[in-house]
Amino acid sequence: MWRKPYGIEHKIFVQAPAESVWRHVTEVDIASFRHPAYFSLLGIPKPLRAEITKSGVGGRRVAYFDNGRTFTQEITVWQPPMQYDITFQADPGFRAGYLLDLSDGPFQMMSGSYRMSLAETGVTVRLASQYELRGFFGWCLYLPVRVVLDLFQRYLLRGIKANAERDAAHA
Numbered sequence: 001m002w003r004k005p006y007g008i009e010h011k012i013f014v015q016a017p018a019e020s021v022w023r024h025v026t027e028v029d030i031a032s033f034r035h036p037a038y039f040s041l042l043g044i045p046k047p048l049r050a051e052i053t054k055s056g057v058g059g060r061r062v063a064y065f066d067n068g069r070t071f072t073q074e075i076t077v078w079q080p081p082m083q084y085d086i087t088f089q090a091d092p093g094f095r096a097g098y099l100l101d102l103s104d105g106p107f108q109m110m111s112g113s114y115r116m117s118l119a120e121t122g123v124t125v126r127l128a129s130q131y132e133l134r135g136f137f138g139w140c141l142y143l144p145v146r147v148v149l150d151l152f153q154r155y156l157l158r159g160i161k162a163n164a165e166r167d168a169a170h171a
Helices: 018-026 037-041 135-140 142-170
Strands: 003-014 047-054 060-065 070-079 083-090 107-119 122-134
Touching (some): 003 142, 037 142, 122 135, 122 142
Antiparallel strands (some): 047 060, 070 083, 107 122
């Protein structure tokens, strides 16, 4: 079967202390983000929250979604407040785009990585995601998957920025 790995990356500058940015990257308050209507139309479940159940390398974070499903994420790099890497395992039957089973379908999220770089007035956050497309249907999904992942990464980074900057303004 045809399989091909891909990656996508975005960055954003956050005017907040590194420790605050780290907290908002690792324990994301996604419920405070406005879920774009186009995600709902595309059948992309709304993320509700992400909680670390065990910190450090080998630990776990669980991301909860409004469809009742989760992504279990194994922590592969834990270097506060500079780097946080995870792998993804979707619950069986976790669907996106109404048809795509993210646990066993032509599109698979493999891993994600956050890298923080300190600057004089804040932190630059880079989010990189690796995914795999499989089979003929996966090949056909290249462009739509790329567009949705692009939008989703920007959505996550904007939310992290807003929350960390809000906390910094109230500190």
